[in-house]
Amino acid sequence: MDKRLIEILEEIQPEADYETCKTLVDDHYLDSLSIIALVAELEEEYDIMIPTVEIIPENFNSAENLWMMITRLKEED
Amino acid sequence: MPSISSYFSLAYLGLLLPLTIVVYAAAPQKIRRWALLIFSWLFFWSISGKLIVYLLFSILSVHHIGLWLSMLQEEGDRLLKAADRGERKALKAQCQRKQRMVMTFGACLHIGILLLLKYGPFFVLNINRVFRALGLHVNLTVPSFALPIGISFYTLQAVSYLFDVYRRKIPADKSMFRLALFMSFFPQIMEGPICRYEDTAGELWEAEPIRFQNLVFGAERILFGAMKELVLADRLNLLIQNVFTNYDTYDGFVIALSAVCYTLQLYMDFSGTMDIVIGSAQIFGVTLPENFRRPFFSRTISEFWKRWHITLGTWFKDYVFFPLSMSKPLKKLTSRARKRLGNHFGPLLSGSIALFAVWFCNGLWHGAGWHYIFFGMYHFCLILIGNMIEPLVLSVTGKLHISRSSLPYRCFQIVRTAVLVCIGELFFRATGLRAGFAMFRKIFTNFTLATFRDRTLFTFGMDQKDYLIVFIAVLLIFVVGLLQEKGIAIREKLAGKNLAVQFSAYYALVLFIVIFGAYGSGYVPVDPIYAGF
Numbered sequence: 001m002d003k004r005l006i007e008i009l010e011e012i013q014p015e016a017d018y019e020t021c022k023t024l025v026d027d028h029y030l031d032s033l034s035i036i037a038l039v040a041e042l043e044e045e046y047d048i049m050i051p052t053v054e055i056i057p058e059n060f061n062s063a064e065n066l067w068m069m070i071t072r073l074k075e076e077d
Numbered sequence: 078m079p080s081i082s083s084y085f086s087l088a089y090l091g092l093l094l095p096l097t098i099v100v101y102a103a104a105p106q107k108i109r110r111w112a113l114l115i116f117s118w119l120f121f122w123s124i125s126g127k128l129i130v131y132l133l134f135s136i137l138s139v140h141h142i143g144l145w146l147s148m149l150q151e152e153g154d155r156l157l158k159a160a161d162r163g164e165r166k167a168l169k170a171q172c173q174r175k176q177r178m179v180m181t182f183g184a185c186l187h188i189g190i191l192l193l194l195k196y197g198p199f200f201v202l203n204i205n206r207v208f209r210a211l212g213l214h215v216n217l218t219v220p221s222f223a224l225p226i227g228i229s230f231y232t233l234q235a236v237s238y239l240f241d242v243y244r245r246k247i248p249a250d251k252s253m254f255r256l257a258l259f260m261s262f263f264p265q266i267m268e269g270p271i272c273r274y275e276d277t278a279g280e281l282w283e284a285e286p287i288r289f290q291n292l293v294f295g296a297e298r299i300l301f302g303a304m305k306e307l308v309l310a311d312r313l314n315l316l317i318q319n320v321f322t323n324y325d326t327y328d329g330f331v332i333a334l335s336a337v338c339y340t341l342q343l344y345m346d347f348s349g350t351m352d353i354v355i356g357s358a359q360i361f362g363v364t365l366p367e368n369f370r371r372p373f374f375s376r377t378i379s380e381f382w383k384r385w386h387i388t389l390g391t392w393f394k395d396y397v398f399f400p401l402s403m404s405k406p407l408k409k410l411t412s413r414a415r416k417r418l419g420n421h422f423g424p425l426l427s428g429s430i431a432l433f434a435v436w437f438c439n440g441l442w443h444g445a446g447w448h449y450i451f452f453g454m455y456h457f458c459l460i461l462i463g464n465m466i467e468p469l470v471l472s473v474t475g476k477l478h479i480s481r482s483s484l485p486y487r488c489f490q491i492v493r494t495a496v497l498v499c500i501g502e503l504f505f506r507a508t509g510l511r512a513g514f515a516m517f518r519k520i521f522t523n524f525t526l527a528t529f530r531d532r533t534l535f536t537f538g539m540d541q542k543d544y545l546i547v548f549i550a551v552l553l554i555f556v557v558g559l560l561q562e563k564g565i566a567i568r569e570k571l572a573g574k575n576l577a578v579q580f581s582a583y584y585a586l587v588l589f590i591v592i593f594g595a596y597g598s599g600y601v602p603v604d605p606i607y608a609g610f
Contacts, residue, residue, distance in 0.1 A: 053244035
């Protein structure tokens with residue numbers, strides 16, 4: 001898991017435990033506004049384009065899933 | 078065929094639905110899907126007659142544009158595969174531009190038809206008002222169009238299909254009739270829920286045989302929905318009609334009471350219809366998405382909208398809120414604002430622009446009238462203010478040692494949310510924006526309990542017996558809601574009991590509807606409220 005990703009997540013929402021939590025969206029740790037901030041930050045940090053189709057709970061429910069999405073988008077680019 | 082006025086009408090519950098079930102059950106698997114499609118079109122035609130051409134045009138165009146998009150995607154993929162690495166980025170952008178143009182054309186075509194038919198007269202009326210205000214003697218002729226049923230619902234389904242094909246979330250459907258059934262399925266075309274292609278199209282086309290368990294569960298849900306409508310929504314109708322039409326003759330207490338009653342009526346009418354719709358679909362083995370999740374247990378307005386008309390909310394979130402907030406200019410704004418204003422207020426600034434668009438569209442979607450737009454803006458402001466003051470509320474409750482998860486605090490939040498919702502519904506039901514403000518003002522300037530003391534309150538459309546029945550029915554629905562909130566599946570629990578218990582429950586519910594239902598002389602059944610949107 002990328003350390004920087006955890007740092008970004010903790011900056012945006014410090015209340016969740018990103019090592020274990022698998023329900024970040026389902027349990028409302030990440031709401032629509034946090035997702036907007038997160039997407040803007042991830043695009044800048046990893047130089048990727050996150051299309052709207054990727055904005056689904058499965059991709060944002062855990063740090064692990066987020067990292068999988070980032071690596072996939074980097075490969076596709 | 079007798080006219081079908083709503084899903085509660087005898088023509089639907091006593092004729093069309095049973096007839097479709099019988100034909101569907103008797104037909105072989107390959108014929109069942111066609112039976113559903115034919116009965117769906119028959120349903121549409123029996124209400125809207127020749128206006129069915131609008132639906133057929135939508136099906137044809139959505140099917141064609143979907144295939145066009147798919148062809149462009151395949152062609153683009155082929156070209157990208159053959160291109161050099163250096164050329165790929167420019168080629169990809171070129172292909173995406175073409176696809177975006179086709180998708181935009183399709184979405185504009187469908188939204189354009191909806192705008193023209195539903196909002197054309199409203200727009201022209203307001204243009205004439207602007208001309209008058211400017212002192213110009215120009216008076217455009219206000220057009221008048223007949224609206225096909227469910228146009229606000231099937232148009233959103235059509236647009237979501239095109240978006241999803243464009244985003245490659247789903248493949249374009251080669252079968253026009255599968256797409257036709259997805260768009261025309263009769264239990265849901267008039268009032269939703271607004272379905273997604275990937276959720277229901279396959280199940281509908283599969284046309285599973287009718288199973289006993291589905292038949293029982295579906296019938297139970299239909300019965301519960303009928304109870305909400307016949308015992309509650311219809312009973313409240315006379316009082317609401319009287320007060321909202323002649324609001325100037327009533328005092329603030331009666332107006333406040335009727336705002337609460339209307340909120341209750343709207344919830345019972347719409348959620349009762351959804352029970353019938355989802356129950357009907359369940360009989361055919363189709364799982365439609367839920368539209369309500371006990372909204373009056375919500376602690377905030379944001380939560381309320383995640384529990385009320387869920388499929389409309391998720392549609393606006395997926396096809397308006399995120400595409401707008403993920404657009405390049407707003408992403409840039411988010412990044413900059415977050416650095417200057419912090420993690421809370423930064424995203425809120427750009428999010429509020431997208432949120433404004435969502436609530437403007439949401440208000441307008443409900444109808445062509447300024448009071449509907451006001452209703453949307455009212456909820457936009459409530460959600461925005463809720464988000465803005467959240468850090469302050471956290472700090473104040475922390476300093477006062479108030480536990481935000483304690484029962485009294487949660488009850489306070491639930492009651493506060495319900496009051497705010499009732500105020501919004503007062504404007505929503507009012508005959509116009511001016512009437513809405515006049516009624517709202519009266520609650521504060523002319524509040525008196527005189528009608529309650531001299532008992533004239535019981536002559537405005539509901540007597541003591543009516544209030545008692547409403548109270549008992551609300552209590553029953555509240556208990557059912559409370560059990561569901563605790564995760565108890567009532568129908569499954571009942572299915573596990575012996576037959577005597579099951580039939581006692583059915584008889585009790587049927588008798589409750591027969592004895593306490595508001596039908597016959599002296600009652601005016603409420604028109605299906607959401608079918609008018």
